[in-house]
Amino acid sequence: MDDIRINVQQTPAADIEDLWPQEERRSNDSNNTKNLDIQPDCVDKGPSRFNRAAYFDVFEWNSCDYKRKPALFPKWHLPVKVAATLSLSVFMYTFIREVLHPYLMRSRNDFYRIPILVVNKVLPVVSITLLTLVYLPGLFASVLQLYKGTKYQRFPRWLDSWMLTRKQFGLLSFFYGAMHALYSLSYPMRRSYRYRLLNWAYQQVKEQRENAWIEHDVWRMEIYVCVGILALAILAVLAVVSIPSISSALSWREFHFIQSKMGYLALLLGTGHALVFAWDKWVDVNQFIWYTPPTFMVAIVLPTIVLLCKCVLLLPCFDNRIQMIRGGWESKQEMANKSVMSHV
Ligand code: HEM
Numbered sequence: 416m417d418d419i420r421i422n423v424q425q426t427p428a429a430d431i432e433d434l435w436p437q438e439e440r441r442s443n444d445s446n447n448t449k450n451l452d453i454q455p456d457c458v459d460k461g462p463s464r465f466n467r468a469a470y471f472d473v474f475e476w477n478s479c480d481y482k483r484k485p486a487l488f489p490k491w492h493l494p495v496k497v498a499a500t501l502s503l504s505v506f507m508y509t510f511i512r513e514v515l516h517p518y519l520m521r522s523r524n525d526f527y528r529i530p531i532l533v534v535n536k537v538l539p540v541v542s543i544t545l546l547t548l549v550y551l552p553g554l555f556a557s558v559l560q561l562y563k564g565t566k567y568q569r570f571p572r573w574l575d576s577w578m579l580t581r582k583q584f585g586l587l588s589f590f591y592g593a594m595h596a597l598y599s600l601s602y603p604m605r606r607s608y609r610y611r612l613l614n615w616a617y618q619q620v621k622e623q624r625e626n627a628w629i630e631h632d633v634w635r636m637e638i639y640v641c642v643g644i645l646a647l648a649i650l651a652v653l654a655v656v657s658i659p660s661i662s663s664a665l666s667w668r669e670f671h672f673i674q675s676k677m678g679y680l681a682l683l684l685g686t687g688h689a690l691v692f693a694w695d696k697w698v699d700v701n702q703f704i705w706y707t708p709p710t711f712m713v714a715i716v717l718p719t720i721v722l723l724c725k726c727v728l729l730l731p732c733f734d735n736r737i738q739m740i741r742g743g744w745e746s747k748q749e750m751a752n753k754s755v756m757s758h759v
Contacts, residue, residue: 493576494583497548498591501541505710509536512704527607535598540714542591543685546650547717549585550682552577553675554724557737564746582657585678589650592685596647599640631694639691646684649677679725686718 488495510533517523555574560566570578602608619627656662656673665673693711696702702709728734 490580491583493580494545494587497584498541498545498587501544502537505537505540505713506533508707508713509533509710512707512709516704531598531601531605535595536710538591538595538598539689540710542588542595543682543689543714543718545584545588545591546678546682546685547721548577549581549588549678550721550725551717552581554721554728557728557733560740561733561736563749564740565749566740566743567745585650586654586657589654592647592650596643599643635691635694639688642684642688642691646681646688649681649684653678653681679722682718683722686715686722689715 510529513528513533513536514525517525552574556570556578559568559570559574569575615627653674656665656670662670689711693709696709696711702712728737
């Protein structure tokens with residue numbers, strides 16, 4: 416027992432990592448923990464001991480380690496909070512417009528809409544908003560770099576932590592997008608849909624109409640579903656490429672190409688999908704319930720702003736300068752500031 420303890424306390428963590436294969440290391444570490452457990456005050460408090468904590472079994476968790484438990488998914492805190500807040504807000508908004516309004520104004524019971532139809536307004540709106548939040552900090556960063564004329568100044572803290580969580584925002588956007596696709600594809604399975612279809616058919620017979628085909632509506636649906644599928648397919652590629660073992664097999668340029676260019680393409684397709692879905696509802700005043708705009712209008716405001724800003728930044732006068740700054744060039748003003756600082 417003593418031998419093991421001496422080993423634990425004197426061998427640097429790096430050596431342990433290099434010399435022992437993982438499985439062997441795991442079982443030995445478990446033994447070490449047990450040995451350390453019976454010491455009165457948990458003698459070993461150095462960093463090497465903390466590293467080993469990663470290999471402990473749940474049942475072997477030591478009370479002294481409790482205080483040093485690593486944070487649970489630290490990079491997901493901000494994106495999950497944002498997604499949850501957005502989901503709740505959009506749910507309440509849609510509930511008020513699509514369930515409460517008909518109930519109060521027309522005594523119509525539309526509560527059956529909550530599980531699928533209301534939720535399927537929340538999912539796409541949150542998905543496209545989270546996707547926008549992946550690209551918005553990059554725009555802020557470009558504007559800051561253009562303004563400061565250098566890439567060597569740190570971004571503000573809030574922007575730094577936002578930039579570091581873009582992957583999580585993107586993965587959540589993909590999750591919401593995939594759920595939205597599943598919910599959308601389940602529409603024709605619902606009983607409410609079948610009853611409605613029967614009622615429409617009956618109505619049509621009563622009106623003695625033989626053909627219910629509306630050409631522009633057919634085109635609208637074919638196009639927006641096709642564009643939605645393409646957007647989701649690209650989001651899936653982005654999600655797969657964000658897996659560490661796959662991203663590490665790509666060069667920096669390839670990774671950047673996929674995450675940036677294809678990401679913007681997914682955002683463009685998502686926005687196009689919502690625009691085609693809206694079609695001529697943009698000019699329909701009945702869409703404004705209790706003076707509130709429909710969700711598709713709310714959903715595409717931020718993505719449209721981001722896409723327009725990106726187009727502006729792609730203009731040669733801005734793009735060339737950004738490329739120079741990212742290549743290490745600094746503006747004269749910035750150089751002058753630096754030389755003044757060095758004299759001080
Ligand atoms: C297989 C992929 C997809 C399919 C089949 C699909 C289908 C649909 C359907 C049926 C609607 C109408 C929903 C309703 O009327 O209740 C819709 C709306 C919408 N979709 Fe998709 N979609 C897909 C992917 C996506 C993706 C990836 C995004 C976002 C990045 C997205 C964003 C939107 C938005 C913003 C709306 C408007 C929601 C509203 O306010 O009414 N969709 N989609």
